Amino acid sequence: DGGITQSPKYLFRKEGQNVTLSCEQNLNHDAMYWYRQDPGQGLRLIYYSQIVNDFQKGDIAEGYSVSREKKESFPLTVTSAQKNPTAFYLCASSIEGGLGEAFFGQGTRLTVV
């Protein structure tokens, strides 16, 4: 099956810890994205990558970091600098160039305990 896989589905983090959310796709898409979803705020772009070894900050990149060492993988690290990390995180991919729709993973719900 082609698609995007996010793991884990649920993640709990203690204050001051860094955690990494996994996102893998086998759709051969060049572009990958990370969004944060909070109730009533829609989806906000954290980081995006249009090609391997390159990525750009989105609207709310502070406290987050990413890497894009392989085309299939775009992990997101939520660092201790992110003051309000509890949210639902969505990874997506699309063909580069803008014509194609984005395909989304099932999301990771991160909770700070």
Added chain:
Amino acid sequence: AQSVAQPEDQVNVAEGNPLTVKCTYSVSGNPYLFWYVQYPNRGLQFLLKYITGDNLVKGSYGFEAEFNKSQTSFHLKKPSALVSDSALYFCAVRDPGGGSQGNLIFGKGTKLSVKP
């Protein structure tokens, strides 16, 4: 700057009645427009898109949307609602200008509730 507005936080419809979920947009160029649906604790599923051509676009699960350039709108419609259509609906726009302008910008979402 690009933006998308979904003016209704919630839409309530009786099963069997037609439904409309509203979306307006603002971009500097010709927009690429998308509708997605999200069920609780799940990712977004693509419903339909407008890139160019016929202003009436048909998509998955009987949904359709009409692109209206003069009103900068892209409302989602369905002739007869089902209880299973109850979900959160997102409109998104992409300005194909390249760079960060090529990213999807999402509205805040509209919760659709279909009652039996």
